[in-house]
Amino acid sequence: MASLNALILVCLAYVVVLFGVAFAADRLAARRGARWLGSPLIYTLSLSIYCTAWTFYGAVGYAARSGLEFITIYLGPTLVMIGWWWGLRKLVRIGRSQRVTSIADLISARYGKSNLLAMGVTILAVITVTPYIALQLQSITLSFGAFAEADPSRNYNDTTTVFWVTAGLAVFAILFGTRNLDVNERHHGVVTAIALEAVVKLVALLAVGIFVVWGIAGGFGDAMARIDASEIGEWQVNSSRWAVITFLSAAAFVCLPRMFQVMVVENEDERHLRIAAWAFPLYLMLISIFVVPIAAIGLDLMPAGANPDLFVLTLPLSQGQQGLAMLSFLGGFSSATSMVIVAAMALSTMVSNHIVMPVWLRARGDGASVSGDVRNIVLYSRRVSIAVIMALGYFYYVLSGGGAALSAIGLVSFTGIAQILPALVGGLYWRGATRSGALAGLSVGFCLWVFTLLLPELGSGLLTARVIEQGLFGLGWLRPQALFGIEGLDPTVHAVMWSLILNTGVFVCVSVASIPNALERLQGAQFVNVFDHSSAPRGWTGSVAQCEDLMIMSQRILGAQEAQAFFQRELLRQGGRGPLPEPTPTFLERLERELGGSVGAAAAHAMIGQIAGGSSVSVADLMAVADETAQILEYSSRLEHQSAELNRTARELREANGKLTEISHQKDAFLSQVSHELRTPMTSIRAFSEILRDADGLSAEEGQRYASIIHDEAQRLTRLLNDLLDLSVLENGQVSVNIATGNLGDVLDKALASALTGTAGKLAVTRDRSQEDVVINSDLDRLAQVFINLIANACKYCDSPDPALRISIARHGTVLWVDFIDNGSGIPAGAQRMVFEKFARVNPEKAGGAGLGLAICREIMQRLGGDIRYVPDRPGSVFRVTVPNVTELKNSGTS
Amino acid sequence: MGRHVVLIEDEPNITEAIRFLLTRDGWQVDTHADGTDAVEVILNAAPDLVILDVMLPGKSGMEILKDLRAVAGMEHLPVLMLTARGQARDREMAEKAGVSRFMTKPFSNTEVLTAVRDLHAQAKQG
Amino acid sequence: MSPAPGSGASQAGTDQAHSQERRSALRRRLMDISKLLPAFGMLLFAVPMLWPTGEPAQAGDPVAMSSAIRYVFLVWAALITLSFCFSLAVGQWASHWTGKKPRRRRDGSG
Incomplete structure (x- = not known):
């Protein structure tokens, strides 16, 4: 046979x-x-x-x-x-x-992903298992x-x-x-x-x-x-x-x-x-x-x-x-x-x-x-x-x-691998277990195992009979099979007892004494409370609902059409019949990659794990997700910042451009206006001077009249030039303001005297002297100029048959309102806004000036910290001058 | 044989000067100082020539000219335009609106007279 | 092991509360059993440590091998049976864990 x-x-x-x-x-x-x-x-x-x-x-x-x-x-x-x-x-x-992936991985993961610990467990495993394979x-x-x-x-x-x-x-x-x-x-x-x-x-x-x-x-x-x-x-x-x-x-x-x-x-x-x-x-x-x-x-x-x-x-x-x-x-x-x-x-x-x-x-x-x-x-x-x-x-x-040496290997091997137990059980049930504790316990257990069991049982050549008989270094209490002088125990029992007791003891003591790092603490909580953190078991078997979840999630991330196309492709690849592909590992891997393109690898992994694996998200996952999110956030906020900055710059540019254009227009308009205002009197002057020069047979009366026209227009020209200079100085802030203390009544007196010269008393002026008795701190000459302008305007433009001007004064805190009220028809509503603009004239035929008077007034009042404005909806025209810095109201009659 | 001029001008002194010059030259001068109804005034007067200021109260000379040219029969009425602003843009706008001659203030009296006579002569020939 | 079927729609509310209570009580008992089972096994398997051996120092006749075998395997079989029952109970009661729907839908939804 x-x-x-x-x-x-x-x-x-x-x-x-x-x-x-x-x-x-x-x-x-x-x-x-x-x-x-x-x-x-x-x-x-x-x-x-x-x-x-x-x-x-x-x-x-x-x-x-x-x-x-x-x-x-x-x-x-x-x-x-x-x-x-x-x-x-x-x-x-x-x-x-x-x-x-392995027991070493588990221990390492529990203790803060310590690779040193994993290496230790791996080495221990190799040493114990290799003889077992033999x-x-x-x-x-x-x-x-x-x-x-x-x-x-x-x-x-x-x-x-x-x-x-x-x-x-x-x-x-x-x-x-x-x-x-x-x-x-x-x-x-x-x-x-x-x-x-x-x-x-x-x-x-x-x-x-x-x-x-x-x-x-x-x-x-x-x-x-x-x-x-x-x-x-x-x-x-x-x-x-x-x-x-x-x-x-x-x-x-x-x-x-x-x-x-x-x-x-x-x-x-x-x-x-x-x-x-x-x-x-x-x-x-x-x-x-x-x-x-x-x-x-x-x-x-x-x-x-x-x-x-x-x-x-x-x-x-x-x-x-x-x-x-x-x-x-x-x-x-x-x-x-x-x-x-x-x-x-x-x-x-x-x-x-x-x-x-x-x-x-x-x-x-x-x-x-x-x-x-x-x-x-x-x-x-x-x-x-x-x-x-x-x-x-x-x-x-x-x-x-x-030989027979091998037959003993079973229990020796068991004892060696059991050294992992304290770290494993401690890791699963005790949050206080630390990496250092696990490492120390494992090392002690390993050394004791080698010394008390592995070497005496297997490596007889490595451990001399003398050491076994008399202990390491001749120390009696270090005999491998009678540690600490306790004799008579079965060698295996002896080795298991000492190695595991000391292993556990050192593990607990060092754990208590050491402080776990953040990752250890997190992982410890994840392990010990795993049933709180992870979902109930879901095998690959109950997969249809799972795949629906995946589909829903994918649609949210990829967009409905793309997700459906992807699932359809996968269904074809699998050759399945159902409405959705089976969540095979290959499919999940592909899906994860697909999603990873959109949300980042770590996030995709975590999401799929959550749905398909029934696995909780690990700390490393969370960290990776956080990293990615932070990066994305940073990137998008940078983009946002950039675009905001760009927008702001563009807006500023637009504004600047608009301002420049406006200024340019204003300048053109102003030059055009100035040109017009200069040329108009010059035209008259030139025409009449040529008439006077060339035309024969002019009557003396005519000659007289034309000469006086020339004179008037020349004066008008001068006035215009003066106003222009005045305005220019005011606008450029080159004017020096001479603040002095004076009585408002005195200023009005001076202004009225100046403005009414040569008007033959046509304008009747009403004043309330008692109210005028106010001390003001201002540039009195400039203020007088404003008043003169307003009074002159009333003279020129008041269309009443019996023109009259009332000057009324009212005090509001430290400011004083000086109103110039005439009895004319007032300024048409449409023109009210315009009157303070340069060269604005409501009624050009009557214009004696250049149309700069009120513009100059406004400039002056702004310089003096006050204001001038037209008060609408009153019978007649009302100009209100706001005079600041009123210090004192004098008793009437003292001046 | 009309030598009839309508002068639209808001500056009284300038109006007086031009009236003096043209009257001495044998023209009948009608004056008007407002832009608003200037077109009607011109149409009513049916002058041989119009002298038009640009800066007018109510309605600018440019608009008056445009409206005038839009009226049948008024396409070739000689219009002399006077302006104190004297910018190139104004001249272009005026030419577009159909001005016959454009003059910048201040002008010499001879220039005005020459221009009026030329325009009148041209109109008579055309 | 399952509660008695509800006796009618009119009593659904009380039945529901009742069965709910019973269910949670059973679940608690289940957890207790699960803790006790290995301890019980350990205890039973520790009994042979007390048996006298054939060594002269010890009093009494050594236990015969056949008896030892009978004892050990009987305990073993008993533990397996208990574990089997516990497994069935888990299948029945720990629906949150097995992912199954409860056997009697009426208990849950009335």
Whole structure:
């Protein structure tokens, strides 16, 4: 019977099936064809990578050596699973909402995204898991060996087998574990394959167990009797080990990178825990239910000195059950391969994310801006990491000689990885936990683990017998297996106790003593209160409503038409029939990119995460969003500022231009006016002087008359020039104001005398002398000029047959109103506004002046801090002069 | 054989000077000092020639000229325009409005007489 | 585990309040059970630590392996059953968590 060759063929066929399953599952997942891929059953089965070859083969050996103690390895996880509502649910929720990629990532995220901590956890994980991988390789080799022993052809080489097995597993892990980068893009292929393997190993073990109990022994009762009669027929469990290993297995169940990978990272839906909570303990119970019978009957039937670790394989073989042995072999092979693949994947993620990438980015010297380029680097580094981890396991196996040393590795490994527990649990339930505390606790635990367990158990060459006997540096209390002088403890119990107690103690003390930074505090709150921050679980399954939300959001951001076009395109791409595309990771990624173009990458990520991932927005997200928003705000406010400035400048320019144009017009108009006013008298002067010169036969009377016209016009010219000069001086502010104190009555007297000279008393002037007795502070000459002008105007323009002028005075505080009221028809309403303008004349025929009089008056009054205005709607014309700086009202009659 | 002039001018002294000159030259001179009804005055008087000031109360000389030219039969009536503003723009506007001759104040008496005689002669020939 | 169906539209209001109260009480009890379950399991699994072993220093006959196996697996099976029940209860009552609509719409909307 060429059993070894057959075995290799079956083995290869099995591997091909696994590849096929993984490939098909990936394809199905990509097309979202099969809902069952994300079912709780698959999730539960994938958790079974907890049961490695160590438990498949080793459990029987363990039972053969120590009785029922082996079962503690399963009791711990059982307790963790049935307490899922308070423990795992939180872990899974955090893992989802924080988009955690590994246990190292989780610890690092909790403690303020500390990469140092992540590196520490990663290194610890690599150190603990690598020997464990070697153990799996050993089990495969041993099982091959068991077949080879029974095979006459015997051309079998341990090392070669291990090499090919390692290479094959590495290829599998690389192919299905590093196809894509996105954490949300779960490894459906791998998970489905290990679920299949979980079934195979359960079926195999149950088959062997049933064969043993009902095939070899005579049924259940007989089996029990044979157990009681066997070497392990009595309860011989060390109770401290019972408790400690139960605890240890519970801790490892949560902390092991591969467990974290399947339990949290690959978790499709938090609600799967509900099923797994009873289904996985059931799985564990079933897989361990026949362990003791197999061990007892193996001990009974197999020759003394046979390796009890291989009873599962050798017992059927010895009974001639080749097929059963083959199945059993496949079960063991499945246990080993599934563990190795997932462990390598999980470790590679950690190594690449927390060691390779930071180092690479630092070496490059620029920021971690993720581009396609970097994504490729990450994938590449993961692949290399898988290869390196597998190579480490291989070399560890080869160098350790594959001897019995490896069998101890299970608990050593568990103890090592359990050092993460204080930081993990503290991080999940205690907001006061800090980075420094976690780092210190982890370091202490790690050192103690190495010193008390790893070196004494495995590295016998590294730790001399003298150190073990007499302690480090000859100090008795530093004996690795009897720390602080406490002797007599089981080495494992001793190591677990001291390392975890001191780890926790240091963690708590340093946490209390140190002050967390802002990011730590925020993350701490996010973790501890994760159920307040994140939404209830929504798996990919309840996706239609999700997609509607996405559609609504996209329409708001992209605009209705573009969003609809985008969704339509995606629907076509997916080849779906429904009204909306399925929210596959690819679709979400594309949508995120699309939205990112509009609102910024971080905001898009946060929004999609909120809707699709059921994940809460992480602090980094918020910060990135805030950054982007700030940038946008700054940019837009800058734009706004610029445009406001531009507007202001433009307005100023327009105003300036308008003013200039107006001034230019005014100047033109003024020049034109001046020209007109000058030329008009000159025309008369020239015409009449030519007449006087040329015309003969002029009467003396005519000559007289024309001469006087010339004289009048010349005077008019002079007056005009004087006024112009006066106005120019006033307008340019060159006039000097001579403020003097005087009596208003005196000023009026002077003005009346001047203005009425030569008018032959035609104008009757009424005054109220008692009111005029006011002392004013002003330029009295200028004020007199204003009064003269007004009185002269009354003379000239009053159209009453008996022109009369009344001067009335009224006091308002420190100002004085001096009204000049005539009894004429007044100034027409349309012209009232004009009268103070230059060259404005209401009635040109009567104009004796240049039309500058009132303009000059206004200028003067403004200079003096007063005002002059026309009071409308009165019988006759009323000019009101406001005189400021009235100090005193004298008693009438004193002057 | 009419030698009839209508003079529209608001400056009394200038009116008197021109009236004196033209009367001595044998013209019948009607004067008017307001722009508002100047067109009617001209149409009523039906003169051989019009002397028009630009700056007039009520209605500017330019407008009067335009309105006058719009009346049938008045297209070729000689109009001598006098202005004291003397800007190039005014001359252009006047020419557009159909002025026969444009003179800037102050003018010499001979110039006015010559212009009036020339315009009258031209009108008679045309 | 579900409340009795409402007895009619006329009593909908009181029924609603009643079932609401009952629901929240049940939910509280559920949470208590979820806390107690692992502690209970730990306690039961700790019992074998008290058993005498075959060592001469200890008094009493050692417990037979078959009895030990029976005890451990019975406890185990019991815990699994309890966990299964709890899981069902969660499915029924923690609708906010499972994302399901409550089984009996009448309870919620009257």
